[in-house]
Amino acid sequence: MSQHHVSRRVYLAVFVALCVLTVATVEVAGHDFGRLNLVVALGVAITKATLVVLYFMHARYSPKLTGLVIGASVAFFFILVFLLLTDYVSRPWPLVATG
Amino acid sequence: MSEVAAGGPHEALQHHFADLEQQRTASSLGMWVFIAQEVLFFGGLFATYAVYRMQYPEAFSAGSHHLSWRVGFFNTLVLIGSSLTMAMGVYWAGLGKGRKVAGYLLATILLGSVFLGVKYFEYGEKIRPCLGGGTHAGCLLPGASFDPSVLHVTGATGDHAQIFFSLYFAMTGLHALHMIIGIPIIAVIARMAVRGRFSPEYYTPVELVGLYWHFVDIIWIFLFPLLYLIGAH
């Protein structure tokens, strides 16, 4: 099985895209999207990270197992954050009154 | 199959592998699994960040405002540039051009060093006021000397700002440590490249260090907005 060769043009294109998205990162931080502020900021960051993973790290041209490893690590990170936040989000909730 | 060529196994083939392809697949998987555990390693810090940002938005905002987004922006571009040079290094390794590989790896080291140099100055201006006697005005190292007045906050928010800066130093510090460990490894591999140790059949170490370096870049891609750009509007 020979390795897929990514062309230099693709690398350059990804680099330019990353730079543009970095400018966008600063741009969107200057706008107030209300409750979506964090979502937008993370959305840009996730897009950048995805480009790095797919092209610089060759995940797009790697066996499916690589995708599984990436997916598993991200999934368990989300489990950590999400289940953790169930505590902090629900702490102020009122308890059911008894008696 | 690389075993056939010179009438014996490739010099880089380890005895417990059947062929170079199996060795390469295993090495690559090994690095990805290592990166997976790094995701959870940094993940604990990001989870801590999530909890406290949710609880103390004003303190996080004040702390973030105090960081220079221009410096962070510059450093982000530098690190992305170093990822490009690293990717180019891997590209030339696949074509067997050892000297070009070394050149691009050295460029990666250079850009990485610029990043670290900038961080050194960033840390310096926050930590220098903490040293010696006196009022420690402007000290932003968490602990007894921490001075929240430079953030223009008082009271509990000032205390909470210590949590922001604890996270700032821990997260960027751990990230910088990963770069400090990576740079000498890249240098060793650049040396191997110059000495012709790699070929189109075998350049796995270049690939692996590339994966590591790109991962370090990805961490910073998240650190920049999360630390430098909170509530910048």
Next chain:
Amino acid sequence: MTTQALALPKEHYLNAGYGWRSWLLTTDHKRIGLLYLVSITLMFALGSFYAALVRWNLLVPDGSHMSAEAYNKAFTAHGVIMVFFFLIPSIPATLGNFLIPLMIGARDLAFPRINLLSWYIYVIGAALTLYALLAGGLDTGWTFYTPYSTVFAQSNVALAAVGIFITGFSSILTGLNFIVTIHTMRAPGMTWFRMPLFVWAHYATSLIQILGTPVVAITILLVALERLFHFGFFDPSRGGDPILFQHLFWFYSHPAVYIMILPSMGVISEVVTCFSRKRIFGYSFIAMSSLAIAVIGFLVWAHHMYVSGMAVYSALVFSALTYLVAVPSAIKTFNWTATLFRGSVQWDTPMIYVFCFIGLFLIGGLTGLFLGNLGIDVHVTDTYFVVAHFHYIMVGGAIMGYLGGLHFWWPKITGRMYVEGWGKLSSLLVFVGFNLTFFPQFVLGYLGMPRRYHVYPEEFQVLNVLSTAGATILGFGYVFPFSYLFHSMFRGEPAGDNPWGATGLEWTTTSPPPAHNFDTTPVVTEEAYDYSRPPKGAPVV
């Protein structure tokens, strides 16, 4: 028994090289397994010594045998050593290292030098932590709860934290090695569903090691940063939340208990099928349940924290998930039992430990369900009920499996057989001693005796004395295998390739195996546990 006398093979991995360097610089997974065996046995002895101190103090209700500070250090040392330096590495680093390449038909693990590195990391971490425990001691409990550990404790918190942090990487590297090996180095024809269940168990264990250990590693780092540099993460005076520490700590430490039990379950699967002379019941269910335990095990951690001050609604979610995690363990227990049904049971020592495991793990597991219930847990949390529960799983489960596996594969590892009579006697002592030690603790906990207390109300003394008596018997039960197994290495009867008549590629090699495992790479054409005909190399009856 075969009529011709058995002899050791002329060349094998034990005589493939002599001298310090051939052992300390080895990359042979079999030798590394033995290096680990020596290390963890030493740590087990040390951890048992601290257990003896604890039980000795609890002979009297007034705590007059030692000061409260000394008692705190004793139970902390017992926990730290047993969890991090014995149970976590135990089966994977010894039996796993030795057997996995053999079981899948490979010449070694994927990364032999990283395997050796992981042992050195273990040794360095152990040395640092032991220094912290012995020179001054640690009194926080193995759980390091903040803010006591970060702000108030006067003991060697930072040093112990660094030692344990380092040791964590040994576990991570072992898991990494196993995952890559199992994915990329299986012999031709060995599909995933032809692999031994021992390998499935270690694959699941390795997933937990990779995904969980880094989180406790960063948490320990934060504790060290807070303690040494006064950073604020868990300090309430600056708005930090001590409960956050507990969340991050238990995110790893709950899955960690599955690191401790899954390999043992893998041993049980191998032994129960061999000594029932019958194909295991429900192979794919057992394999899949190992993965299910690994995944679901990550979703339940806060059941250790119900009374900590966390939100009740969140606790409810974790309680429901906790009931879910019992299901795959139950599936395994049913399948092992079904394997026994209509099998031809042979009562050799490894099988006796299987029966011990199934019964004691059942009790430990069921009491886990009681603890998972929010209402019940309010009353029994932090009492001896919890202590009894986890010792039933860890000792009654994990260690029984470890001893069973050690006895099962001992002839393969050493080429020699131990004396069966001693094996049976020791298993009896272990079983009786164990139950006498820990069953009274269920009662004590239910009656309200708190854990980690230096003193207790007088009415609890009888049960405590019984418990200490049991611990003494248990101690003898552990000392005997150490002696007769060690003795058998020099004076035991040569065992032959396959003394038990077991299936599995490891039994097709010589005992002990050659350094390179297989002369030619085996090709696998059959399912894993076909006991309908005599396996290769089995003794002719």
